[in-house]
Amino acid sequence: MNIAIVGTGYVGLVSGACFSEMGVDVTCVDIDTEKIARLNAGEIPIYEPGLRELVCRNVEAGRLHFVTSLAECLDNVEVVFSAVGTPPDEDGGADLSYVLDVARTFGRHINRYTLLVTKSTVPVGTAAKIKAEIAARLAERGVDIDFEVASNPEFLKEGAAIKDFMSPDRVVVGVESERAKAVMTKLYRPFLTNNFRVYFMDIPSAEMTKYAANAMLATRISFMNDIANLCDRVGADVNMVRKGIGTDARIGGKFLYSGCGYGGSCFPKDVKALARTARENGCVMRVVEAVEATNEAQKKVVFEKLSSALGTELAGMTVAVWGLAFKPETDDMREAPSLVVIESLVAAGSIVRVYDPVAMAECCRRLGDGCSLPGDGRIEYASDMYDAALGAGALLLLTEWKQFRMPSWPVLRRVMTNPLIVDGRNIYDRSEVESEGFIYYGIGR
């Protein structure tokens, strides 16, 4: 089968590589000419474990192609997946301009029955807007070409994207006909040969499922962050509480880790967009709105702990930051808690020495030396984790990369001027760290 995937970002590139691995001929399309040039030169524009090997193998096999024009490949494909961005607009809703651009190009250039499948996360009702957009373009052309739309929200996690795509918990597909259902069945069958976990439903339900899933996961995190903050005040240990509740089969142990807040390109924007869709439809989702507010506050907790320990000493002090990406195994810093912490440190006048195994270039691109941020502080880029701690009066752990899990405490004691650690991801054992002579602050323990 021949398909096109529009948008060669985290979702589009991973989906394209995985479908091609199953033998599908995939043309990945992006308007970012530099991105496509890099891909054609064998460079992978994002950090995602295993992606380079998968892409190279399928390019060599002649099943994976990169182009800049959807119009030019439409005649050769049966299905077009749209995986373009849906960033937040100024009101917190999803900006659908890229999704509707794809629909317009599709309507202007299809010449035979083609299925347009939306993989991007879009609010309920978007498929209807896409259909209207295509129909208007066909009418402009004065042609009557059969087309269909479908919804296939993506549930992969960055850092584990290939595994999640290759072996999904489930695949959700919203369709309007048996014909579209048959096409989607054919595409997903190879991934789920022994246990066909594809849930077909109507399109609005598929669109809503994506937001409900992300909001539920974000709710668990914000709930645990609330519990952690109370643990701090009453002397309980949130890690013990997590184990105590997570072993209840009705609750389950996943996504119950408290810390410095959730980030990334999905939870923050999708929680906001769901709340906005609700308000537009005359209902207030109080829980969802509280999840978002709790997370905004949680991103400040690491700095607040540091500031209450050191106060005005932070001005002029070197502070080490371990971890910039919003989670391990990615270079993505969209809505990362590190951005909030670094901003507060620069505002307090600190010299922020940062280190991340893969997100240094991304941080530099976003923040540079920090001089454009309000405040007298600045950002310095360290060559490794111990270099970041050189001369530091405090160390903040913000992303739980594996290489940060077992640091040499004696080396840290030697290079730091003051032995203080704020563990924003609760990865260290308090008694071990304290026995090495450090003052330790966790989140809720």
Ligand SMILES: NC(=O)c1ccc[n+]([C@@H]2O[C@H](COP(=O)([O-])OP(=O)(O)OC[C@H]3O[C@@H](n4cnc5c(N)ncnc54)[C@H](O)[C@@H]3O)[C@@H](O)[C@H]2O)c1
């Ligand atoms: N990142 C994730 O882990 C993840 C997981 C599940 C779902 N999603 C959703 O998938 C969608 C894509 O997310 P992403 O993180 O891959 O985005 P991204 O920003 O990494 O990539 C989007 C790509 O689309 C391209 N693009 C924009 N308009 C285009 C057009 N008209 N034609 C061709 N290309 C165009 C951009 O140049 C960009 O390369 C979003 O709706 C997101 O919410 C993301």
Ligand SMILES: O=c1ccn([C@@H]2O[C@H](COP(=O)(O)OP(=O)(O)O[C@H]3O[C@H](CO)[C@@H](O)[C@H](O)[C@H]3O)[C@@H](O)[C@H]2O)c(=O)[nH]1
């Ligand atoms: O117990 C937890 C689990 C996660 N996080 C944080 O939550 C954020 C998101 O993490 P994760 O969900 O692992 O990464 P994403 O790549 O953002 O994936 C989410 O968002 C995607 C885009 O919609 C969905 O496809 C995925 O199913 C959904 O997990 C990160 O900042 C994590 O540090 C916590 O604080 N505590």
